[in-house]
Amino acid sequence: GENVEQHPSTLSVQEGDSAVIKCTYSDSASNYFPWYKQELGKRPQLIIDIRSNVGEKKDQRIAVTLNKTAKHFSLHITETQPEDSAVYFCAASIEGENTDKLIFGTGTRLQVFP
Amino acid sequence: GAVVSQHPSRVICKSGTSVKIECRSLDFQATTMFWYRQFPKQSLMLMATSNEGSKATYEQGVEKDKFLINHASLTLSTLTVTSAHPEDSSFYICSARSEEVYNEQFFGPGTRLTVL
Numbered sequence: 335g336e337n338v339e340q341h342p343s344t345l346s347v348q349e350g351d352s353a354v355i356k357c358t359y360s361d362s363a364s365n366y367f368p369w370y371k372q373e374l375g376k377r378p379q380l381i382i383d384i385r386s387n388v389g390e391k392k393d394q395r396i397a398v399t400l401n402k403t404a405k406h407f408s409l410h411i412t413e414t415q416p417e418d419s420a421v422y423f424c425a426a427s428i429e430g431e432n433t434d435k436l437i438f439g440t441g442t443r444l445q446v447f448p
Numbered sequence: 449g450a451v452v453s454q455h456p457s458r459v460i461c462k463s464g465t466s467v468k469i470e471c472r473s474l475d476f477q478a479t480t481m482f483w484y485r486q487f488p489k490q491s492l493m494l495m496a497t498s499n500e501g502s503k504a505t506y507e508q509g510v511e512k513d514k515f516l517i518n519h520a521s522l523t524l525s526t527l528t529v530t531s532a533h534p535e536d537s538s539f540y541i542c543s544a545r546s547e548e549v550y551n552e553q554f555f556g557p558g559t560r561l562t563v564l
Contacts, residue, residue, distance in 0.1 A: 335508075366551040377541060377555040378492065385551075423491060427551055430497055431505045433480055434551060438491045 336361045336428045340439030347414050348447055355442045357424035358406040366427035367400060367407045368436070371420045378423060382409070414446045451475055452544050454556030461532055462564055469527045469559045471542030477522035478544035482553060483515075486539040498525050532563040 340357045347353050359367075365386040370378035384391045384398045384407065391398050395414075400407040407426075411418055424439040451474040461467050471481060480499050484492040496512075498504040498519035506512045516528040525544075529536055539560055543553035 368552070375539075375558075375560070377557045379555075380552065383552065432499060432502075433497060435482065435494060435497055436553060437494070440491050 336426075336437055338424060338426050338437050338439040340424050340442060342442060343440065344443045344445070346445045346447065349414060349416060351414055353409075353411045353414050353418070353444055353446075355409045355422055355424070355444075356406060357408070357426070357439050358404075359426040359437075360405065361426065361428045362402075362405065364405075364426040364428055366434070366436075367398070368425050369396075369398060369409050370423045370425065372423060372441075373420045381422075411444075414444075416446050416448050419444055419446045450546075450549075450554045452478075452542065452554045452556040454542055454559055456559060457557060458560045458562075460562045460564065463533055464531055466528055466530045467532055467561060469529075469540055469542075469561075471525045471527070471544065471556050473523045473544040473546075473554070476544075476546045476548070476554075478525075479522065479547050480545045481519055481525040482543045482545070483517060483525075483527050484541045484543070486541060486558075488539075492541065495527075529561065532561070534563045537561055537563045 338359050368383035371381045372378045395412045397410040422442045425436040427434045453472045455470045483495045495510045496504045496506045498517050504517035519525040541558040542556040
């Protein structure tokens with residue numbers, strides 16, 4: 335079946351450094367790629383998303399790049415802060431039986447040390 | 449905008465009982481709602497997709513007779529875990545999507561189910 339791979343599973347950085355998380359997807363028809371931040375016991379929060387008609391999108395310290403040919407997309411966080419510490423999930427849309435649905439990556443636990 | 453609520457936030461029940469979880473879109477009409485299950489330190493696994501007024505579509509390996517889904521209105525979907533067992537203990541999260549912002553899903557706060 336369709337799947338989304340995510341790396342690394344854990345990432346530790348010093349405050350102020352950059353963090354990069356990478357995902358690859360298998361369905362060439364996927365056209366929507368959101369990134370979620372989830373804190374322990376809380377709901378996933380959408381932090382940025384990108385659609386297949388663009389290659390890059392930026393929102394302050396967060397950016398996402400998409401390479402449709404290679405079927406991979408990446409999350410870039412610059413100037414990391416301790417409050418960025420959380421689990422991050424990528425996802426890719428796939429066509430379901432009646433409607434599009436999201437397949438999630440396995441998650442990356444980011445720790446930002448002061 | 450785009451607020452999704454979920455009740456209860458936490459439930460503890462005895463093995464063999466049934467538990468109902470509600471998912472509501474508070475300020476938009478959700479044509480589609482999704483139900484996910486998340487075990488500790490794991491990703492979100494889609495259980496089923498429901499469209500208002502029609503039967504839910506279940507993912508492979510999810511028992512439709514055990515996890516009953518009802519999407520009776522454009523603002524409410526319910527998940528009933530029937531005859532719950534300890535292995536059903538998990539974090540259940542719903543999400544809702546409108547036609548206006550296609551693809552983007554808005555997540556509820558989740559329900560922590562513990563079956564004793």
